[in-house]
Amino acid sequence: MGRMIRIIAGLLLLASLGGGQTPEVLQFGRKIGADWTAGSARWMNFVAISADGKMVASNGRVPGGGDEAVGLWSFPDGQCLRAIPGPVWALSRDFRLMVTPQGLTDLASGNLVTREAGPGVFSADGRYLVYVLPKEEATAAKANIRVIRTSDGARVSQFGTRYTAGLAIDPANRMVASGHWDNVTLWDLRTGERLALLTGFARYVEGIAFRPDGRSLAAITDDGHLQIWDVAGRRKLRAVDVGAYQPSTPVYSPDGALVAIGGYPDGTLYVVAAESGAIVAKIQISMFGCGSVAFSPDGRYLAAPSNGGLLNSGRTDSGGSIRVFRLNR
DSSP states (O other): OHHHHHHHHHHHHHHHHOSSOOTTTEEEEEEEESOOOTTOBOOOOOEEEOTTSSEEEEOSOBTTTBSSOEEEEETTTOOEEEEEOSOOOEEOTTSOEEEETTEEEETTTOOEEESOOOSEEEOTTSSEEEEEOOHHHHHHHTOOEEEEETTTOOEEEEEOOSOOOEEEEOTTSSEEEEEEEEEEEEEETTTOOEEEEEEEEEEEEEEEEEOTTSSEEEEEETTSEEEEEETTTTEEEEEEEOOOBSOOOOEEOTTSSEEEEEEBTTTEEEEEETTTOOEEEEEEOOSSOOOOOEEOTTSSEEEEEEOBEEOTTSOEEOOSEEEEEEEOO
């Protein structure tokens, strides 16, 4: 009887959130953040969960850090641990390294590793950073994608000349995937040699993610068309229109079964079954966009940022907080 009451209560809570979500997959858990005032709209467009699952990071208002800081919160209970002066352009999965306008910094020591860094992505193990050079620097260098080693800031490789909108490093640190108009290009991380061209997107590829085992990759265009590709076979497995304009970078669940995406302009969170391409969950969590999403390393939780505002359901929701959902599978 007690179990039935808990199930009914969970379904009622989900129904109150609105937005067409699927209770079988997502169950709302809690908010984490500083601004929970009813009816407020506070900016937050970034979340990440640490590799050990003990911390979650976000931008937005942070106690002791103001509006430009990045906050580190305990996870999943949500106690504020630290405010890092922002903006932060990239954060390694172990939360040890960050990239700011000043360069690549080791958070543990506070030491600047190198000023030669920019907005980009870290490898899963934090050993490498890949980023895109500013246009004027790229023109002078005749290449716009750069890979550096994070231990000492040494440049590993530099390649590519086209406008680049998305980047990812495969789990084995062998390849870099870059997103461009109508294609994803695969490069050798160490030599910069072009390995393959995955074509047929018909739009700019805004975000790319490798499956945790490296066997496939998910790539999404600026108008919300998601494609799943077999990496070794260089072939498209499936395509899904999730309808997320200006989407966040897709993220695989730890077991590779799900792909999560946040969308603009209406702040909808999407979860797609990687094998079938079915949209298994869809929930609006913000009026102004959902800039990133993150799975916990144990696969039990999915976190996304909310800016709040008036939702399509007619409910006014508070913003500036991380929304944490439990995955029911």
